[in-house]
Amino acid sequence: MTVPVLRLGRTLIVTLPSAVSDTEMLELQDRLAEEVGELGIRGVVLDVSVVDVLDSFATRTLRGIAQTVRLRGARAVIVGVRPEVAFSMVRLGLTLEDVPTALDLEEALDHLDRATGGGTGRGR
Amino acid sequence: MERARPLAEPPAPSLAVDEQAALRDFFEVYDAHHEEVSAALLEWARGHPELRAWVEGTPPEEHAERQRRSRELMRRAALDGEWEPYLEHLRTQGMTYSQAGLSFRTWFEVVAGFRRVIHPHLVEAYGGDLPRLGAVLGAVNRLLEVALATVGEAYLEAKEEQIRAQQEAIRELSTPVLPVREGLIILPLVGAIDSTRAQQITERLLRGIEAHRARLVVLDITGVPAVDSAVANHLLQTVRAARLMGATVVVTGMSAANAQTLVRIGVDLSGLNTVGDLRGGLEEADRLLGYRTVRVEPEARAD
Numbered sequence: 150m151t152v153p154v155l156r157l158g159r160t161l162i163v164t165l166p167s168a169v170s171d172t173e174m175l176e177l178q179d180r181l182a183e184e185v186g187e188l189g190i191r192g193v194v195l196d197v198s199v200v201d202v203l204d205s206f207a208t209r210t211l212r213g214i215a216q217t218v219r220l221r222g223a224r225a226v227i228v229g230v231r232p233e234v235a236f237s238m239v240r241l242g243l244t245l246e247d248v249p250t251a252l253d254l255e256e257a258l259d260h261l262d263r264a265t266g267g268g269t270g271r272g273r
Numbered sequence: 274m275e276r277a278r279p280l281a282e283p284p285a286p287s288l289a290v291d292e293q294a295a296l297r298d299f300f301e302v303y304d305a306h307h308e309e310v311s312a313a314l315l316e317w318a319r320g321h322p323e324l325r326a327w328v329e330g331t332p333p334e335e336h337a338e339r340q341r342r343s344r345e346l347m348r349r350a351a352l353d354g355e356w357e358p359y360l361e362h363l364r365t366q367g368m369t370y371s372q373a374g375l376s377f378r379t380w381f382e383v384v385a386g387f388r389r390v391i392h393p394h395l396v397e398a399y400g401g402d403l404p405r406l407g408a409v410l411g412a413v414n415r416l417l418e419v420a421l422a423t424v425g426e427a428y429l430e431a432k433e434e435q436i437r438a439q440q441e442a443i444r445e446l447s448t449p450v451l452p453v454r455e456g457l458i459i460l461p462l463v464g465a466i467d468s469t470r471a472q473q474i475t476e477r478l479l480r481g482i483e484a485h486r487a488r489l490v491v492l493d494i495t496g497v498p499a500v501d502s503a504v505a506n507h508l509l510q511t512v513r514a515a516r517l518m519g520a521t522v523v524v525t526g527m528s529a530a531n532a533q534t535l536v537r538i539g540v541d542l543s544g545l546n547t548v549g550d551l552r553g554g555l556e557e558a559d560r561l562l563g564y565r566t567v568r569v570e571p572e573a574r575a576d
Contacts, residue, residue: 228519232479235514250519252486 160192160269167199174210185221191268192261198229208243215248224264228257285356295412300351313390367427450481456488463496471507482520491554495526505540525554
């Protein structure tokens with residue numbers, strides 16, 4: 150199963166499923182690297198609100214995705230880390246370092262708007 | 274809240290055949306004289322400072338009904354060896370005493386009163402056969418010991434339950450989550466923090482972020498007397514977890530002593546955003562959220 154990706158103007162919204170395999174994560178990384186350039190995307194929202202566990206591989210890949218997206222000329226933001234997920238990540242010493250996070254989709258989109266100078270094409 | 278562990282079932286006393294027989298002997302006498310025994314006990318309770326209110330506040334039919342039920346359960350225990358319902362009844366009594374605020378001593382006095390009332394009847398019935406009388410008195414003691422232990426255990430358990438509930442209430446009160454304006458919550462912490470409470474603070478803070486959609490949290494520790502390295506590390510982890518959720522934490526009210534302790538024990542505080550006092554913290558929070566507080570001059574305020 151591939152991870153669903155929705156397009157909203159020049160923004161991609163990626164919803165990670167509750168249990169996501171390592172292969173799927175890597176496929177997602179490849180796919181986003183392609184699409185961000187091809188479709189002229191300016192912002193990518195990575196929604197993890199239904200994810201139960203973010204282990205070290207998933208965390209590393211999310212960071213990798215954010216960096217790749219950035220190199221392709223867009224910005225990424227992670228949204229919807231749940232309290233228990235956040236705390237267990239911190240316990241395991243996992244951080245998202247320089248990847249911005251947002252509480253919900255609305256704020257994530259606002260953040261991308263600001264970061265790209267309104268370039269996400271949402272027409273707001 | 275964590276439920277109290279259920280009371281371990283006290284095992285039914287294992288009685289030898291002759292003890293069983295002696296218990297039956299006792300019960301026959303008690304059954305024959307139960308009205309006198311109840312009346313005498315009730316009379317005694319009327320003169321007791323703690324029990325008086327309870328006796329006078331309950332209609333006589335209810336006392337009679339209670340006595341009848343208790344005797345019936347005792348019958349099943351003494352004659353049929355069916356202890357469980359009787360022990361359960363005693364447990365309930367223990368809890369009721371505890372909740373009614375009766376003292377532990379009173380229950381012992383009730384038992385002593387029962388012994389005093391029943392003894393003459395037993396002597397009258399078995400006085401001619403001293404070994405039998407001895408066995409019966411032994412059986413009464415055994416029965417009352419079981420009753421005392423069961424009631425006592427339930428009494429203490431109920432008290433402990435009350436204490437647990439109060440501790441829980443205190444903990445709840447001591448970690449309020451206050452929504453101040455859109456996107457901003459404050460957690461003023463008061464009192465000592467141990468690792469249990471630190472964990473609870475974490476949970477309430479992270480849940481508070483979720484519930485109030487808070488982008489900013491001001492954690493005020495003015496009222497926290499001492500912070501040790503375990504607690505500091507826990508708070509630090511909480512701050513990082515909040516950041517993962519998309520919120521920023523500002524810590525205010527770090528006392529001089531706490532600051533020195535943290536530096537001395539070498540806690541890495543580089544991830545901590547601190548402001549001197551709560552007022553400064555709120556100003557910083559407003560700045561980060563893009564709010565500006567403007568004082569309106571009195572003449573401009575006149576409606």
